[in-house]
Amino acid sequence: MHRPGSKGAARDYWKLDPRSALSTPDMKAALSAQNADFGQSTGRGRLSALLTRLDRGLLTYEKYGPAELRQLCRRRGFQPTHRARGEAMKASLEQADDELTFPRFMDLPPELRVEIYGYHLHSLDQGTLAVQPPLTTVCKLVRREALPLFYAVHRFGVNGFNDVTGWNNTFILCAVSQAMIQDIGPTNLSQIRKLRLQLTAETSRGYLSEWIVDLGSKEAPARVWFYRPLPPPGYQGVGEEIGLIAQLAKVLSNMTARPEGDRPFSIIATLPPIMAPMAIDEDTQTNGHTNGHANGNGTLNAKAATFTPSTSASASSPYHAASSASAMDTEAAFAAHNYHPLPIVFAKASGCSVWDPEGKHYLDFLSAYSAVNQGHCHPKLIQALTEQAGRLTLSSRAFYNDVFPKFAEKITKMTGFDMVLPMNTGAEAVETAVKIARKWGYKVKGIPKNKALVFSVQENFHGRTAAAIAMSTDPESRDNYGPYLPNVGPVCPVSKKVIPYNDVKAVEEAFEAHGKETAGFLVEPIQGEAGIVVPDEDYLQRIRELCDKHNVLLICDEIQTGIARTGRLLCHEWSGIKPDLVLLGKAISGGMYPVSCVLGRKDVMLTIEPGTHGSTYGGNPLGSAVAIKALEIVEEEQLVERAERLGEIFREGLREIQKRDPMITIVRGKGLLNAMVIDEEKAGGHTAWDLCMLMKEKGLLVGRALKIAHHGANAAANGTSLLDQGANGPSTLQAKPTHQNIIRMAPPLVITEEQIRTALRIIEEAMRELPGLKGEEEKKVLPEGEKGVQIGLEN
Incomplete structure (x- = not known):
């Protein structure tokens, strides 16, 4: 044999x-x-x-x-x-015989575990195995390793495992403990077989070849069969088998416990009233978008439509708050108050849709600051994450792993850069770029020791770390955090003038004065936190020319603008230039796992030598696998072209609203990174924050720009610049809250045109209603502590 x-x-x-x-x-x-x-x-x-x-x-x-x-x-x-x-x-x-132990099994490549050997082990998560038949050896493993519960997740589609198996919307109707795979009485077995035959005969569904539960005797192992609601193309009769399945579920739930006192079978899946929403042919129902995030009729997508909020299971979860109020109260009690978010709690998300614990649905038009360009919980990203998590999660850079090299090759070829240095967060990428620029300045350009300058511009946002706040012109990001990192920032040491964004002449003056000591110039192709500020078309071209003239590294922070967000893979492509260094994060991993990186020229990147910079998690195999898949999704689903086309539709819609409502003064953006400026004097005593709150009540989540300082010609009354404050404490610069009235809108790039139209309708309704928002209705929309919120030191 x-x-x-x-x-x-x-x-x-x-x-x-x-x-x-x-x-x-x-x-x-x-x-x-x-x-x-x-x-x-x-x-x-x-x-x-x-x-x-x-x-x-x-x-x-x-x-x-x-x-x-x-x-x-x-x-x-x-x-x-x-x-x-x-x-x-x-x-x-060769190692996979009947005596295979669990550790040996897990050492096999995922392809073997998932595709070949038959037990198809998908995940090991807190003592839970998700498997597909046949289960002979797996049952032995369960007994041998004394795992407490053996069952398959009842809804693979919702949990993202569907792509692992190639199936959608799989159900398991009962949980089987390790002792229950034996001693099933002949009466129960007969009932199960009878119902199984009846189901097959009465539905005539050829694709239901494996389903429900077939329990063997003590001599024969248990087999768990899956009910698979996957109809042939064009099939419309989904649902006729529900009654029969319900009968079988009842039989299983009434089975008696073993004499030793083991628990009886328990139903772990509540059948939905209909199956039709789960069987939508997503290739033809998504307005050309095929990843299953949204269907063409404007309702929830096929997978998310099965979500049942506030069930007893979710309420009793040790990981999830039972209600929105509970989540917000607990966070306020135990977490630092470094954010003032919109008062909504995310409990579940898919594509462009999110739900709170009470089950209310919202359209997400912020995308976690452009981190989920591929959509929330993209099934292919979940598959990549779970498959790699079962194989290898972390090696550190003390050793090689077999995934990071593939990521490095993928992202460099896709973006056209020579080399990549991996990190985890956007702020880490910024810090890394500053270090690279300084190192290059000393080793290659020949800048005298400790004299290297890295310029930024006014109203930038590059993160919250020490180097980032040293470059910031926002006092609320800087105050009481000094002394600051010297020789970085947006102020010319000679003139004491701040370098404004989109001001080529100011950059030229700074370079003329300090070109020999300048190692890098850091800039966002579009300023995000400042309010989606789009520069002149030739701005980056002229900055590139100045950097070439003075031998300065041009560093583009594309952490928010990159990965298809603006209708180009990288935003600087709109200008037809190539930076020396590019910073990426957020959407590089689709919101699934923290990944960031610095991309650049080989001669610049190789100035960082072994032992001079690194990260334990940077380049880890789990993040690398997710990032590879996230980049593939951008290509496969043509998200660059999608962002450009839908962005034009969205901005045109906003301009049409602007014609009818003078509360909008400016509409700007590129691709699906957009903003509108609100004239709060026309808001009936309300603010842009209040408008965001009203949109939230109507099911649309948008973001408001941060309060960032807007300075005049002099950086500080006492002449202390942002570039030489390393030993002089905090700046005395004063902020003018000029950006509190800017509303940012950046939905996941998988959004449909119909969802765009829905958002435009909500925006116009909210703007029409805001000036008259008074009394009880105002209290409902703006509860205590939320009216006219100004994010800053006072909060």
Whole structure:
């Protein structure tokens, strides 16, 4: 008798011609007969389920004596293509015998665990196994390792595991403890089999080939079968099997406990009233967008439509607050008060949609400051995260890992830069860029020791770390944090003048005065926190020329503007220039895991030598795997083109509202990074914050710009510049709150045109109602402590 991986075991992949009629009855019959023959010839009952399956265009099989199947495929016109990894996989399977221990099993490559060996282990999470049949060996592992509960997550689609299996919306109706896989009475077994046959006969659903639960006796292992609501293309009759499944669920829930006192079966999945929303053909229902985040009728997407808020399960979760009020109160009591967010609690999200614990739905038009360009909880990102998490999460840079090199290759080729230095957060990328610029200035440009300057511009935002606040012109970011890092910032040491954004002449004057000591010039292609400030079209071109003239590194902070947000992969591409260094973060990993990096020229990047800079988590395999997939999604779903097209539609819609409502004074932006400036004098005594709150009540979440100082010609009355305050304490600069009336809007790039139209309708309704918002309605929209909030020191 052969075992997997031994001589006699064979495996191959067959590339399918899309025009081939795999689903024709005669083909199905031939494959079924071939499968039965394999099962009989090997004498291994558990191999009878190793049926060929279609998964992402590949017909995958593993059989004993596959010559007949190979001949069958060739006869049907399939051309065999053997993957190089096949031999390595088969070699790994030499260890996969019936006595396989759990640690050895987890050491196998994910492809083996998920695709080949049959038990399809998806995750090990706090003693919970999510698996797919056959379960012979897995049941042994559960008993041997004394895991407390063996079950499959009842809704793979919602939890993001659907792409691991290639299935959608999978259900498991009961939780099976390790002792329950034995001693199932014949009466119960008979009832289960009867209902199973009845379901198959009455629904005539060929694709329901594996479903529900088939429990064996003590001699036969338990098998968990999945109910798979995946209809053939165009099928409209989803739902007729619900009654039969409910009967089976009732039978399972009434099964008696074992004599030893083990718990009985418990239902862990509440069947929705209908299955139709879960069976939408997303390729044709998403306005051209195929990732399943949003459907074309403007309702919730197919997966998210199954979300049931405030269930007993969620209320009792040790990780989730039971209500919005509970979450906000607990955070206020135990967390530092360094933010004043809109009073809404995110409990669940998908695509452009978020829900609070009470189940209210909102459109997200902030995208976690452009971190979720690919949409919340993108299923492909969840798949990448979970698959890599089961294999390797962290190596540190003391060792190589097998994922970071692929990420480095992917992002450099995709962006056109030579090399990458990985970090974790955007602020770390900024700090890294300042260090690289200084190192390059000393080693290559020849700047005298400790004299290197790195200029920034007025009203910048590069983070909250020491170097970032030293470059800031916002007193509320700086006050009481001195002394500051010297030789960085937006003030010319000679003239004491601040370098305004979009002012080429000011940069030229600073470079003329300090060009020999200037190592870098750090700038945002579009200023984000300042209120989505778009510079002149030739601004970056002229800055590039000045940097070339004075041998200064041009550093573009694309942490918010990068990764397709503005209708270009990187925002500086609008100007037709190439910076020396580019900083990326946020959407580089789609909001799934912290990843950031610095990209640059090889001669600049190699000034950082081993041991001079690093990060334990920078370049970790888990983040790298997620980032690779996030970048692939940008390409596959054409998010660059999507952002440019939908951004034009959105801005045009805002301008149409502006024609009807003078409260909007300015509309600006690029791609799906946009802002509108509000004339608060026309708001009936209300503020832009109040308008954000009213939009929230109507289901639209937007952001307001930070309060950032706007300075005159002199940086400080006492002549102390931001560039030489390292030993002189905090600046005396005074802020003028000029940006509190700017509302930022940056939805996930997977948004649909219909969702854009919905947002425009809410914006116009809110602006029309805001001036008359009084009395009880005002108290409802603006509870105590929320009216006219000014974010700053007073808060």
